[in-house]
C-alpha cells in the first residue's frame with residue numbers, strides 16, 4: 001500500500017521584487033505504507049518545503065500530493081515546547097490540539113514518557129531539561145497523537161552523538177512496534193543509512209529527485225564504530241551516482 005505519492009510537484013515562491021523562485025521542479029516520489037523513507041539534499045533545496053506540502057501546511061504551484069494517512073504528525077528540528085507547561089502538559093498538547101484528550105490520554109502519556117526515560121521529569125518545565133530530553137518530549141508529543149505518517153525534519157541534528165543514537169534507537173523501536181510510515185529529513189548519510197529503508201537524494205534548486213537508493217541491510221545496524229564506518233561507506237556507495245547527477 002502507498003502512504004504518499006508526489007507527482008510532478010512544482011513549488012515557486014514569490015521573491016522581493018516580484019520574481020518567482022522555483023524551489024521544487026517536478027518532484028515525484030512514492031512512499032510505501034510502513035516504510036522508513038529518508039531524504040537528503042543540500043541546504044535550501046526544499047526539504048522542509050516538501051514536508052510542509054505533505055503536512056498540508058502549503059499548497060504546490062502545480063502537481064499533486066496524495067497522502068493516505070488517517071493522522072499525520074510533524075517533528076521539527078527544534079523541540080518548540082511551551083515554556084509554561086510541564087513535560088506532561090507538553091506531551092499532551094498534540095492530543096489536545098487534535099481533540100484526542102480522553103480519559104486514557106494521561107496514562108498513555110505517562111507510559112510513553114517513562115519509556116523514554118523521562119519519568120523523573122514529568123512535572124518539570126522545559127527550561128530544566130537538556131536538549132536531548134526536550135527532543136524526547138517533542139517526539140512523545142507527536143507519537144501520542146498515534147500518527148500513521150510521521151514527518152521528521154532533521155529532528156536530531158542539534159544533539160550530541162550519544163544522545164542522537166539513543167533517540168534514533170527509541171524511534172526505531174517505536175516504528176517497529178507501531179508500524180507507522182516515517183519520512184525523515186537529514187543532512188547525514190550515516191544517520192539515514194542507520195535508520196532508513198530508502199534514501200531519496202535531492203538535487204540543488206530547482207530541485208528534483210536524483211534517485212532513490214534502497215539501503216537493504218538487516219536491522220539492527222551498526223552497533224560498533226567500525227560497523228558505523230562500514231555503514232557510511234555503504235550509503236556513500238549507494239548514493240554516489242545520484243549525488244554525481246545532482247548539480
Ligand SMILES: Nc1ncnc2c1ncn2[C@@H]1O[C@H](COP(=O)(O)OP(=O)(O)OP(=O)(O)O)[C@@H](O)[C@H]1O
Pocket residue numbers: 013014023041042043044045046047048049050
Ligand atoms: N515562505 C517562503 N517564501 C519565500 N521563499 C521561501 C519560503 N519558504 C522557503 N523558501 C525558500 O525555499 C527554499 C527552500 O527552503 P527550505 O526551507 O524548504 O529548504 P531546506 O532544504 O529545508 O533547507 P535546510 O536544509 O537549510 O533546512 C529556500 O531558498 C527558501 O529561501
Ligand SMILES: [Mg+2]
Pocket residue numbers: 047048049153
Ligand atoms: Mg529545512
